[in-house]
Amino acid sequence: MLDEMTNKVSAWLAAEGEESRIVLSSRVRLARNIKSMIYPPYADNETREQIVNFVCSALDKSEGLKHGFFQRSENVSELDREFLIERHLISPEFLRDDSVSGIYIADDERVAIMVNEEDHLRIQAMLSGLALENTLANALKIDDELAKSLDFDYDTDFGYLTSCPTNVGTGLRASVLIHLAGLVLTKRIDSVIERITKLGLVVRGFYGEGTDVWGNLFQISNQTTLGRSEIDIVEALQKMTRQIIEAESEARDELVTQAGNEIADKIWRAFGILQHARVLTSEEVMNLLSAVRLGIALDIIENIPMETVNKLLILSQPAHLQKYVGEELDDSEHDVARASVVREILAGSTT
């Protein structure tokens, strides 16, 4: 199942929807626990097994989750695990040891449910572009469906109960994955991040908590989950995202009007390297793809679809490369394989 996903672009990276020149995707996760069951950080494998069984039977009954598959942790190899992290379907902390857990993945990858991560269920919904309300609606719909067969832990005062107090209440983490090349190039990114964090939102790198910012891609999400309704949390994030988009668009306009030739040169050089390089490190590829992505958004490069760049962002990651090439690779082979895959995909999608 997982191998078939390698060459496919996740639906949430399709570069469709509102503001998709700047916003790659919107995502919502809900943390839920099953009543009277010990939470995963303390549960033994017998309990964890029961949870997996409960969730699987709930999944079977759910109409909206029919088109997808469930993978138990023992059927996920270390390479698969990295592959799923690269695809943003599981968190880096998930499936680290042999304890019983599992993951549901919808065929189009717009929905994924981690079972026995820090909470019994982590329901995740993702969509391409800026679409936080619809993403929330999708996540809540799945929550409703699962609640028909699962009895979730809930307290009238505290709301949905979670293992970590930082998730109590709505259990909601909403985030956008946003490309801020203009703000980085004009060196305004630090002041923008400062403004975002002052408003109680969190800024992270491409792969979440504690990861580096690669390819000028940032994840912005809410920090608190209690005291506000789901829609209020999502709206606040949406509003902030719109302001960031405005700042990013201004920065891009300025770059074009004040340093048009330099920017076009930077973008075309990046494109040239990607088309012809024989060795590419993962960090280099992300930064070059960022420049090309900017070039497409500014209509400087017109013969490559944005979706191809989004696809390469994921496909050029180590586990994806390995699966794509179909053989085990050491570090230097990775960089050669990466350059070759990038050349191949760009040549195949240039119009």
Place this chain on the structure above:
Amino acid sequence: MLCEDCKKREATVHFKHLINDKEVTMNLCGSCAKRRGFSNPLKPIPFPLSDFLTTMVSGTGPQESREMLDKKCSVCGLTYSKFTKTGRLGCGNCFDAFRQPLMDLLRRIHGSNLHRGKRIGVETSMEPLKEEARLKDELKNAIDREDFERAAQIRDMIKELQSKHEKTETSNAR
């Protein structure tokens, strides 16, 4: 409670500190607290939050008596003392067993300890919520245009929508 400094505004910042081993509490309004240089303790929680959580939990002050630390959840057996080390609760019953300190902790983390979101057993309809979001946008536009007559109309529509929504929620909850 009124602010101890200006004695005019409501005290919203409650600052505890130790002077000669004696705990002194100051109750100030936002602007007097700012003038004295006390920053908002709720605001800058550095991330990753969970790592800082354990420090927050263990530093909860005098109410964390020996008695509380030894307290045990009757369902999963987690002691409060262990929770202060791991930062993770063991089961739903922990929220009853440790309700009092959790109320304080949740308020410090989230700025609130009362859930205002989705209620269990109530199917979510995004429609009224979306409509509300749309009206709020429109309200903002009307205010920006200085069309206050329209703004007042929209405000009333939002109020009506909210009360309708609350009514259906309460009847659903029953």
